[in-house]
Amino acid sequence: MMNDLPADDGFRTAFLFDLDGTLVDSVYQHVLAWKTALEAEQIPLSVWRIHRRIGMSGGLFMDQLLREVKRDLGPDAVERLQAAHAAAYHDLGASVRPLPGAREIIAALDELGVRWAIATSGRLETASINLATLGVDPKSAIVVTRDQVRYAKPDPDLFVEAARRLQIPIQQTIVVGYSVWDMLAATRCRALGVGFLSGGYGSEELERAGALRVYDDPADLLFHLDEICSRHR
Structure with missing residues (x-):
């Protein structure tokens, strides 16, 4: 699925943000929630193996984890695992906070007239916790969740759909995420990938997956915004 909008002669750009680990500090809550859910099914799996797969499609995530423990x-x-994960994440939701600069960069883009959207592999039942923490109302902002597309990351469907709703060609967007899955999805739809270190991946991993620039977190991107967004209108 590709964005078939015509190119904009004025070269408007837009930011497509991942949510977990990119705008909110929630990656490790997801890891612990999955650990709780897996243990309830007597599936032993090290926390670091879970962490390496946060951010990808839930179905692919499940396939890879079960392959690790040779279970079918x-x-x-x-379905029990997914429900248990959602319940455990809700229990941890009170500890989720916006990452430094997350609210500020959204406000700055609004001030500059640069459009933005959020595209997350999470389903609305868990994404709603993070959006509330961030102060983003999905009824007034463009938010694409796993429930709304056929495939999630590393497939590009989430970002393509977000660009479609913004009415900006996907090739003119900047995908911002913390994981290799975000960068792979950005590369596959010919968007510019910008990586954050705030979710636990290293600079070299993100660059190998296609990130053109890597910053610490939203605050660091805001400080260097002119490096990738020099023309705003």
Whole structure:
């Protein structure tokens, strides 16, 4: 699925933000929630192995984790795992906070007249916690969740759909995320990838996956915004 909008002669650009680990400090809450859910099904898995897959499609995430432990679960068990993860994440939701500069960069883009959207592999039931923490109302902002596309990262569907709703060609967007899955998705839809270190991946990993620039977090991107967004209108 590709964005088929015509190129804009004025070269407007837009930012497409991932949510977990990019705008909100929630990666490790997701890791612990998955750990809780997996243990309830007697599936032993090290925390670091879970962390390496946060941010990808839930189905792909589940396939890879179960491959690690050489298990094959039926649909009922998979549904229990997903429900247990959501419940455990809700229990941890009070500890989720916006990352430094997250609210400020959104405000700055609004001030500059630069459009933005949020595209997350999370389903609305968990993404809603993060959006509330960030102060973003999905009824007034453009937010694309896993529930709304056929495939999630590393497929580019989330970002393509966000660009479509912004009415800006995907090739004119800047995808901002913390994981290699974000950067791979950006590369696949020919968007510019910008990586953050705030979710636990290193600079070299993000650059190998396609990131043109890597910053610490939203505050660091805001400080260097003119490096990638010199023309605003």
